[in-house]
Amino acid sequence: MLKPGEKGKITKIGAIGPLKRRLMDMGVLVGEDVRVEKVAPLGDPLEVTIKHYNLSLRKREAEGILVEVVS
Amino acid sequence: MSVECGVRDAELQAEVAAGINLCEGKTTITIAVAGNPNSGKSTLINAIAGTRLHVGNWPGVTVEKKEAVFEYEGKRIRLVDLPGTYSLSPYTQEEIITRDYLVHEMPDMIIDVVDATNLERNLYLTVQLLELEIPVVMALNIYDEAEKKGYAIDTKAIEETLGIKVVPTVATRKNGLHDLLKAAINLAEDPASHHPKTLNYGGDIESAAKFVEKQMKNAYPSLAEKYPLRWLAFKLMEEDEGVRGEINVRIDALQIEDAVRHLKKAHEEDMESIMADARYAQAAGLTWEVLKRPELRKMELTEKIDRIALNRFLGIPLFLAAMWFVFKLTFDVSKPFADWLNAMTSGPFKRWAEAIVGLIHAPSWMSSLLTDGVIAGVGSVLVFVPVIFAMMFFITFLEGSGYMARAAFVMDRAMHAIGLHGKSFIPMLLGFGCNVPAIYATRTLENPRDKALTALLVPLMSCGARLPVYVVFIGAFFSSHAGTVLWSLYVMGIALAIVMGIVFKKTLFRGEAPMFIMELPPYRMPSIKSLMIHTWEKGKHFLIKAGTYILAVSILVWFLLNLPWGVENKKDSYLGQVGQVVAPVLKPLGFGNWEAASSLMAGVIAKEIVVGTMGEIYVKQAEVEKNAEKPAITDDIIDMGTSFVTALRNSAENVFSTFRIASLSTQEDEKRVGLKSVIQGTFTSLSAYAFIVFVLLYMPCVVVAIAMRQEFGTWKWFGIAFAYQMGLAWLVAFVIYQGGKLLGIGG
Numbered sequence: 001m002l003k004p005g006e007k008g009k010i011t012k013i014g015a016i017g018p019l020k021r022r023l024m025d026m027g028v029l030v031g032e033d034v035r036v037e038k039v040a041p042l043g044d045p046l047e048v049t050i051k052h053y054n055l056s057l058r059k060r061e062a063e064g065i066l067v068e069v070v071s
Numbered sequence: 072m073s074v075e076c077g078v079r080d081a082e083l084q085a086e087v088a089a090g091i092n093l094c095e096g097k098t099t100i101t102i103a104v105a106g107n108p109n110s111g112k113s114t115l116i117n118a119i120a121g122t123r124l125h126v127g128n129w130p131g132v133t134v135e136k137k138e139a140v141f142e143y144e145g146k147r148i149r150l151v152d153l154p155g156t157y158s159l160s161p162y163t164q165e166e167i168i169t170r171d172y173l174v175h176e177m178p179d180m181i182i183d184v185v186d187a188t189n190l191e192r193n194l195y196l197t198v199q200l201l202e203l204e205i206p207v208v209m210a211l212n213i214y215d216e217a218e219k220k221g222y223a224i225d226t227k228a229i230e231e232t233l234g235i236k237v238v239p240t241v242a243t244r245k246n247g248l249h250d251l252l253k254a255a256i257n258l259a260e261d262p263a264s265h266h267p268k269t270l271n272y273g274g275d276i277e278s279a280a281k282f283v284e285k286q287m288k289n290a291y292p293s294l295a296e297k298y299p300l301r302w303l304a305f306k307l308m309e310e311d312e313g314v315r316g317e318i319n320v321r322i323d324a325l326q327i328e329d330a331v332r333h334l335k336k337a338h339e340e341d342m343e344s345i346m347a348d349a350r351y352a353q354a355a356g357l358t359w360e361v362l363k364r365p366e367l368r369k370m371e372l373t374e375k376i377d378r379i380a381l382n383r384f385l386g387i388p389l390f391l392a393a394m395w396f397v398f399k400l401t402f403d404v405s406k407p408f409a410d411w412l413n414a415m416t417s418g419p420f421k422r423w424a425e426a427i428v429g430l431i432h433a434p435s436w437m438s439s440l441l442t443d444g445v446i447a448g449v450g451s452v453l454v455f456v457p458v459i460f461a462m463m464f465f466i467t468f469l470e471g472s473g474y475m476a477r478a479a480f481v482m483d484r485a486m487h488a489i490g491l492h493g494k495s496f497i498p499m500l501l502g503f504g505c506n507v508p509a510i511y512a513t514r515t516l517e518n519p520r521d522k523a524l525t526a527l528l529v530p531l532m533s534c535g536a537r538l539p540v541y542v543v544f545i546g547a548f549f550s551s552h553a554g555t556v557l558w559s560l561y562v563m564g565i566a567l568a569i570v571m572g573i574v575f576k577k578t579l580f581r582g583e584a585p586m587f588i589m590e591l592p593p594y595r596m597p598s599i600k601s602l603m604i605h606t607w608e609k610g611k612h613f614l615i616k617a618g619t620y621i622l623a624v625s626i627l628v629w630f631l632l633n634l635p636w637g638v639e640n641k642k643d644s645y646l647g648q649v650g651q652v653v654a655p656v657l658k659p660l661g662f663g664n665w666e667a668a669s670s671l672m673a674g675v676i677a678k679e680i681v682v683g684t685m686g687e688i689y690v691k692q693a694e695v696e697k698n699a700e701k702p703a704i705t706d707d708i709i710d711m712g713t714s715f716v717t718a719l720r721n722s723a724e725n726v727f728s729t730f731r732i733a734s735l736s737t738q739e740d741e742k743r744v745g746l747k748s749v750i751q752g753t754f755t756s757l758s759a760y761a762f763i764v765f766v767l768l769y770m771p772c773v774v775v776a777i778a779m780r781q782e783f784g785t786w787k788w789f790g791i792a793f794a795y796q797m798g799l800a801w802l803v804a805f806v807i808y809q810g811g812k813l814l815g816i817g818g
Contacts, residue, residue, distance in 0.1 A: 013344075018162045018586075019586060020343075020344065021160050021162060021343050021344075021347065022160070022162060022586055022588055023588065024343075024344060024347040024348070024351070025157050025158035025160055025195070025347065026157060026192070026588055026590070027191070027192050027195070027351065029347070029348060029351055030348075038377070038381055039383075040381070040386070040480050040481055040483065040484060041381070041382070041383050041384070041386035041387050041481055042387070042481075042482075042483075042484035042485060043484060044483065044484045044487075045480060045483055045484070045493075045587055047377075047381070047480065047591060051189075051191050051192055052189065052191070052364075053189050053192060053590065054373075054590065054591040054592075055588065055589070055590055055591065056476070056479075056480050056587065056588075056589050056590075056591050057586075057587055057588045057589070058483070058487070058586075058587045061586060061587060061588060
């Protein structure tokens with residue numbers, strides 16, 4: 001899992017069904033660059049930047065998204 | 072007002088104000104307005120249609136539907152606001168409503184509101200809208216912000232690539248709206264001018280779709296009359312359950328599996344993902360062609376604010392401070408006005424009505440019905456109006472400014488633990504002031520499950536109307552530990568909300584919790600006009616819809632209390648009689664007498680009425696009031712004016728006074744002193760505590776019931792709230808009383 005400030009390229013979206021479709025509708029696609037911006041004060045959810053906008057999602061929802069770290 | 076058709080004023084508003092149905096016999100151009108959430112769609116519609124907007128609900132769901140009919144350049148236009156959506160997938164209510172409306176109602180065109188600062192994700196929806204083969208005009212909105220960011224957008228290139236008209240707009244400043252409406256009218260008058268391009272999703276997808284289309288044409292030729300076939304082919308390939316069920320054909324006859332088998336194999340993906348990828352590829356490709364971003368990205372205001380607002384250490388304190396402010400403003404700003412309205416209805420209005428009834432020598436029961444039933448009922452409706460206006464104003468502000476999403480982000484972890492959503496916090500908090508605006512505030516939750524669960528738990532938040540009951544009983548029995556006892560009630564409400572949240576999560580709302588995936592939109596200053604319209608609409612709705620019910624219930628309770636007419640003893644009134652029947656049920660709780668039972672029943676109008684009714688039942692009515700000299704009408708009118716000015720001033724002062732919580736003030740009423748000594752004789756300290764716990768937990772008041780009915784379009788959720796709260800109240804009061812007796816406390 002990426003830490004705040006780290007960037008990665010999405011290699012696989014492990015989720016299935018509505019969750020996967022929702023992620024894809026929001027622009028979370030294979031090959032996309034994603035950057036973890038923040039973790040909420042209580043430790044969940046996360047804020048990421050994707051397609052030049054800010055998206056928040058719970059860690060559970062982000063679990064299946066595999067990335068390869070880009071420096 | 073006589074406004075001729077075809078007269079074109081300089082001001083957009085004036086034209087819109089020309090109103091409805093002035094040009095009979097003309098065909099109406101129906102325009103559906105679609106767009107992403109946060110694309111400024113709402114502001115755009117408000118700017119165009121203003122107060123002509125009619126707000127209702129989409130049939131069968133709680134999603135708001137806005138519509139307006141107005142004249143523009145001699146044309147009658149019907150605007151239909153579709154729910155904000157990111158996509159037309161079949162998963163959320165908003166998406167299904169949008170899709171069903173577009174496919175079945177076939178509007179003349181779609182105005183697609185696109186956020187120019189977030190082009191790619193917005194174009195993803197545009198791409199899907201184009202599949203429906205309905206003419207599209209694009210409003211490239213928030214154009215000023217895009218320019219400020221240094222974005223250069225080639226609108227001509229978008230027009231050429233998609234074959235649709237693109238109009239840059241800044242809805243908050245009403246820029247480009249004339250051009251937008253003109254473009255829409257041109258398109259309606261000359262549909263032939265519209266040459267939308269069919270976007271190519273790639274050879275393999277296109278040939279599979281062609282194959283499915285051909286199969287459909289052969290097997291079910293009538294489908295083409297009802298659906299755009301290419302779109303239908305995509306939906307069937309995506310295995311869209313909703314569409315499959317709806318078209319009612321034998322799917323296997325269409326050999327769709329054959330068409331998509333090699334696609335799935337080649338992409339190693341399911342068809343939904345392949346299609347989403349293909350659509351995004353179009354959106355991304357177009358964005359790449361038409362948008363030039365500056366090389367160096369400067370740190371934006373939103374980022375700067377979020378560094379602090381969402382900071383690990385500061386995030387929660389700041390959130391709590393913001394919430395404290397919202398809570399305070401909502402209740403303190405509205406309180407003086409509520410008090411003023413209350414004083415007016417129980418003072419001058421009541422006196423005037425009495426005077427009029429006196430003039431026509433009406434019987435005393437009629438006078439009582441009018442003043443204690445009708446006018447008191449009207450009064451109990453009116454007192455809620457200021458707080459609903461205030462709540463709606465602040466909620467809309469939080470949403471429009473972008474902070475609502477942050478509030479959800481900060482609180483989600485804690486709220487999620489009891490099955491709620493981060494955004495549930497705000498309705499719960501408002502609940503401490505008054506449950507009614509809190510129920511209305513649940514509309515900020517998009518998902519129906521989150522919304523329903525939040526509304527079910529809101530009544531456990533101890534509202535301001537319960538406080539007078541606590542105050543009387545605490546004063547009579549626990550004056551040495553007043554703070555602790557009061558505190559215990561609030562904490563008990565919260566603790567039980569947590570317990571019930573977990574119980575509901577495991578029973579009524581079993582299954583996967585709704586997703587959280589949510590955009591954190593840039594901070595923006597909401598347009599004053601949008602704020603005003605939303606606030607006004609909500610207040611108006613409450614007055615008309617809820618007001619009728621509340622009035623009816625209030626009159627009903629009057630009948631219960633006063634009939635049979637002329638009863639000397641309240642015990643013989645219908646309410647007293649019902650109280651006698653109910654009393655045995657309350658016996659194990661320590662207050663099984665008809666007085667307590669009747670007071671509790673009267674409290675369904677508002678819990679504070681429990682105290683008032685007890686006063687009436689226990690204490691002989693003070694005759695002092697009746698002998699007082701009645702002020703003249705002129706005095707009344709002057710008093711109305713001056714007291715309103717006082718209310719205005721108090722309201723303004725409350726904004727600035729930081730420490731006084733007007734809404735929770737515990738001032739004692741002189742009249743209640745008499746009541747105190749009476750209840751000291753009938754209750755023990757243990758049964759008194761059981762009684763106030765019962766008041767905390769038992770059924771929500773009528774106004775909450777009506778708010779729930781209005782927000783959900785069904786009595787179902789109120790029914791559940793009623794049942795579980797009655798059970799819970801009885802059970803907890805039982806445990807306290809019987810447990811206390813066993814332990815030998817306060818016997």
